[in-house]
Amino acid sequence: MAKFKGAIVVETEKCKGCSLCVVACPTGVIELARDVNAKGYHYAYMANPDACIGCSSCGLVCPDTVITVYRTKAS
Amino acid sequence: MTATTEINKIINEDNLVYKKTNLLLDNEMHYCPGCTHGVIHKVIAEVIDEMDIQNETIGVSPVGCSVLAYNYIDIDWQEAAHGRAPALATATSRLMPEKYVFTYQGDGDLASIGCAEIIHACNRGENIVVFFVNNAIYGMTGGQMAPTTLEGQVTATTPYGRNTALNGHTMKITEMIALLPGTRYVTRQSAETPAAVRKLKKAVRKAFENTTEKKGLSFIEIVGTCSSGWKLTPTQSNEWMKENMFPFYQLGTLKDE
Amino acid sequence: MGDVRLMKGNEVIAEAAIRCGCDGYFGYPITPQSEVMETLMARQPWEQTGMVVLQAESEVAAINMVYGGASCGKKIMTSSSSPGISLKQEGITYLAGAELPALVVNVVRAGPGLGTIQPAQSDYFQSVKGGGHGDYKLIVLAPASVQEMNDFVGLGFELAFKYRNPALILSDGAIGQMMEKVELSDYKPRWTDEEIQEISGSWATTGKKSDRERNISTSLDLDSARQEQFNHKLQAKYRAMEENEVRFEKINCDDAEYLFIAYGSSARISQKAVELGREKGIKIGLIRPITLFPYPTKAIQEMLGQVKGILSVEMSAGQMVEDVRLAVNGKVPVEHFGRYGGIIPTPEEVLEALEQKIIGK
Ligand SMILES: Cc1ncc(C[n+]2csc(CCOP(=O)(O)OP(=O)(O)O)c2C)c(N)n1
Numbered sequence: 001m002a003k004f005k006g007a008i009v010v011e012t013e014k015c016k017g018c019s020l021c022v023v024a025c026p027t028g029v030i031e032l033a034r035d036v037n038a039k040g041y042h043y044a045y046m047a048n049p050d051a052c053i054g055c056s057s058c059g060l061v062c063p064d065t066v067i068t069v070y071r072t073k074a075s
Numbered sequence: 076m077t078a079t080t081e082i083n084k085i086i087n088e089d090n091l092v093y094k095k096t097n098l099l100l101d102n103e104m105h106y107c108p109g110c111t112h113g114v115i116h117k118v119i120a121e122v123i124d125e126m127d128i129q130n131e132t133i134g135v136s137p138v139g140c141s142v143l144a145y146n147y148i149d150i151d152w153q154e155a156a157h158g159r160a161p162a163l164a165t166a167t168s169r170l171m172p173e174k175y176v177f178t179y180q181g182d183g184d185l186a187s188i189g190c191a192e193i194i195h196a197c198n199r200g201e202n203i204v205v206f207f208v209n210n211a212i213y214g215m216t217g218g219q220m221a222p223t224t225l226e227g228q229v230t231a232t233t234p235y236g237r238n239t240a241l242n243g244h245t246m247k248i249t250e251m252i253a254l255l256p257g258t259r260y261v262t263r264q265s266a267e268t269p270a271a272v273r274k275l276k277k278a279v280r281k282a283f284e285n286t287t288e289k290k291g292l293s294f295i296e297i298v299g300t301c302s303s304g305w306k307l308t309p310t311q312s313n314e315w316m317k318e319n320m321f322p323f324y325q326l327g328t329l330k331d332e
Numbered sequence: 333m334g335d336v337r338l339m340k341g342n343e344v345i346a347e348a349a350i351r352c353g354c355d356g357y358f359g360y361p362i363t364p365q366s367e368v369m370e371t372l373m374a375r376q377p378w379e380q381t382g383m384v385v386l387q388a389e390s391e392v393a394a395i396n397m398v399y400g401g402a403s404c405g406k407k408i409m410t411s412s413s414s415p416g417i418s419l420k421q422e423g424i425t426y427l428a429g430a431e432l433p434a435l436v437v438n439v440v441r442a443g444p445g446l447g448t449i450q451p452a453q454s455d456y457f458q459s460v461k462g463g464g465h466g467d468y469k470l471i472v473l474a475p476a477s478v479q480e481m482n483d484f485v486g487l488g489f490e491l492a493f494k495y496r497n498p499a500l501i502l503s504d505g506a507i508g509q510m511m512e513k514v515e516l517s518d519y520k521p522r523w524t525d526e527e528i529q530e531i532s533g534s535w536a537t538t539g540k541k542s543d544r545e546r547n548i549s550t551s552l553d554l555d556s557a558r559q560e561q562f563n564h565k566l567q568a569k570y571r572a573m574e575e576n577e578v579r580f581e582k583i584n585c586d587d588a589e590y591l592f593i594a595y596g597s598s599a600r601i602s603q604k605a606v607e608l609g610r611e612k613g614i615k616i617g618l619i620r621p622i623t624l625f626p627y628p629t630k631a632i633q634e635m636l637g638q639v640k641g642i643l644s645v646e647m648s649a650g651q652m653v654e655d656v657r658l659a660v661n662g663k664v665p666v667e668h669f670g671r672y673g674g675i676i677p678t679p680e681e682v683l684e685a686l687e688q689k690i691i692g693k
C-alpha cells in the first residue's frame with residue numbers, strides 16, 4: 001500500500017500531448033486522451049487516478065508546465 | 076466514496092506539492108511538443124523565484140528557438156544578435172556588478188557563430204551564468220547541422236549523415252571551456268527524467284550562487300532533444316538522446332572550483 | 333575659460349567621454365584611432381568616475397557589448413575605423429531596431445578592404461544611407477576640428493538619448509591624428525541609478541521592479557502588421573530629426589556666386605580654397621554640413637537663387653555629392669571633386685577644380 005495518495009490537474013488546453021509525463025510517471029497514472037484540445041493535441045489525463053502517489057515526476061518533466069500536483073497521506 | 080469525490084478531496088491548497096512558479100508567465104510556449112527548452116525555462120524560473128532575485132536578474136536570449144525566451148520568464152531581458160549574448164552579458168554585468176546576468180544559448184548560437192564571444196567571456200571570467208542547450212542541431216531554421224551534430228547524424232544539411240571529412244568533427248565546446256581559467260563551474264546536465272531535472276535545478280542554483288559570491292563564470296550545458304529536428308516523437312527523442320548523445324556528451328561536472 | 337590643452341583628436345574623444353559622464357567604452361584596436369582606447373586605459377576612469385573600459389575580442393563583440401550596456405540605460409560608446417565599423421554594422425542595426433541610445437565613433441581610413449591607414453571620407457554612404465540591413469538612420473555628426481571631437485561626444489549622447497537612437501561621429505584619420513588647441517568640457521557626473529530610472533526607466537533592463545512590467549530590449553517582432561507599425565514609428569522619429577536637428581555652418585555665403593559643400597577635413601581645406609578664390613576675386617562660399625543625417629538640404633536650397641554652381645568636395649570618389657544633387661534637383665550645375673585612397677587634396681587643387689568643372693563650363 002502506498003504511503004501517499006496523489007492527484008494531478010492538467011491544464012488541458014495548454015497540453016501539447018508530448019507524452020513525457022506518461023513515461024515519467026512511475027505508477028502508470030497518465031494517458032493521452034482520445035479527444036483533442038482546441039489546438040488538436042491529445043491531452044494528458046489521469047487514466048488511473050487511484051495509482052497516483054503525488055510524487056511530482058510528471059510535473060517536473062512537463063516542458064509546458066501545465067501539471068499541478070497534490071498529495072496527501074494515505075488514510 | 077466515489078473516485079471523483081476522493082480526487083476532489085485531494086485537490087486542495089493544503090495538499091499542493093507542485094505547481095508552476097509565478098515567475099513563468101501565462102504565455103503559451105511556442106516550442107514544439109516535448110522540447111527541452113520548456114523544462115529548462117521552468118527550472119531557471121523556479122531557481123530565480125526561490126532565490127528571490129527576480130528584481131536583480133537580467134536574462135539575455137539568443138537567436139534560435141529560444142529567441143522568445145523573454146515571453147516566458149518574468150524578468151528583464153535583452154535579446155541578442157545571433158551568437159552575441161555573452162558580449163551583452165559582459166557589459167551588463169560589468170556595468171551593474173550587483174546583478175545576476177545569464178545568457179541562454181543554443182548550440183548553433185554558442186558553439187558556431189558565437190564561438191569567439193563565448194570563449195572570450197569565459198576566458199575573462201565574467202561574473203555571469205551561461206546556459207548552453209545542446210540539441211545537436213539547428214532547431215529554428217529547420218534542422219541543419221550544428222557543430223555539435225554527431226558523426227553520421229542526418230540533418231537537413233547532412234542528408235547522408237555527418238561525414239567528418241566533409242563536415243568536420245563534432246565539437247565538445249564544454250570541454251574546451253572547462254580549460255579556461257576564467258570559468259569556475261562547468262557542468263553537463265540533462266532534463267529528460269524527474270531525477271535529471273532535480274539535478275539540473277541544483278546545478279542552476281549553484282551557478283546563480285556563484286554569481287552572488289562573485290566567483291566568475293558558471294557554464295551549464297544541457298543535453299536536450301529537438302524532436303522536430305530529429306524527426307522523432309518526444310519519447311523516441313529521449314531514447315535516441317540516451318543511446319547516442321550521452322555516450323559522447325558524458326553527463327557530469329567537469330569543473331567546480 | 334575651461335581646461336584648454338593641446339591634444340590629438342583621438343585623445344580628446346577619450347577625454348570628452350570621461351568628462352561627459354560616459355558609463356562604458358568597449359573597443360578593439362585599429363589604426364588610425366587606437367589612441368582612443370589607449371588614452372582611456374592610461375586615464376583609468378574606473379578609479380575616478382566608475383566608467384567601465386574594456387578591450388573586446390573583436391569589433392563584433394565590442395558593438396554587442398554596447399548593445400548590452402545601452403540596454404541598461406547607460407551612456408555607452410565605442411570607436412573604430414572603417415574596417416572595424418563594417419564589422420559593427422550588424423550591432424548598429426540591432427541598436428537602431430531596439431531603439432537604444434549609443435555613441436559610435438568612426439575615424440575613417442581609406443578602403444575598400446584593408447585599404448590604407450590614411451584618412452578618407454569614403455564611409456559616407458555607409459554612415460547616412462544605412463550600412464546594416466533594414467530601414468534605419470543614425471544621427472551622424474561630422475567634426476571638422478579637435479574642438480568638435482570634444483563637443484560632439486556630449487552632443488552625440490544628448491541626441492542619442494533624446495531620440496533613443498544610435499549616433500555616429502564620422503571623423504577621419506586627419507582629425508583623429510591632428511594636434512590642436514581644445515577647450516575641454518567640464519566634468520559631469522555619471523547618472524545615478526535614480527536618474528537612469530527617471531530617464532530610461534520605461535525601457536532599461538536594470539532588473540524588473542515589482543511596480544512595472546518586465547523591460548525587454550529587442551528588435552524582434554514576428555508579426556508583420558506590428559513590424560510595419562514599428563517602422564512607421566521609426567520613420568516618424570527620423571522625420572522629427574530632420575525637423576529639429578539639422579546643423580551646418582555657412583562661411584562667406586552672403587554674396588557667394590559659387591559654393592563649396594564639404595564636411596570634416598574637406599571643409600577645412602575648402603575654407604582655405606574659399607580664401608584663395610576670394611583673393612582672386614571669385615565670390616565663393618562654403619556650406620559645411622555638421623549633421624550628415626539629418627542633411628542640411630534646406631540650407632543648400634536657400635542658396636540656389638544666388639549661386640551659379642556648386643562643387644561638392646569630399647575625400648571619396650563621390651558619395652555626398654548625391655545628396656547635394658538631390659537638394660539642388662538640377663537647378664544649378666553640381667560637380668564632385670575628390671582625392672581618395674588616403675590622399676588629402678590641397679586648397680589649390682580644390683579651387684582649380686571649381687574653376688575647371690564649374691566656372692569654366
Ligand atoms: C546572423 C544570422 N545568421 C543566421 C540566422 C538564422 N538562424 C536563426 S536561428 C539559427 C540556428 C539556431 O540554432 P541553435 O543555436 O542550435 O538553437 P535551436 O534553434 O536549436 O534552439 C540560425 C542559423 C540569423 N538569425 N542571424
Ligand code: SF4
Pocket residue numbers: 010014015016017018019020021022043044061062063064065066067109
Ligand atoms: S508532459 Fe505536459 S505537455 Fe506533455 S503530455 Fe504531459 S501534460 Fe501534456
Ligand code: SF4
Pocket residue numbers: 006007008024025026027028029030051052053054055056057058059069
Ligand atoms: S504525481 Fe507521480 S504518481 Fe501522480 S501522476 Fe504524477 S508522476 Fe504519476
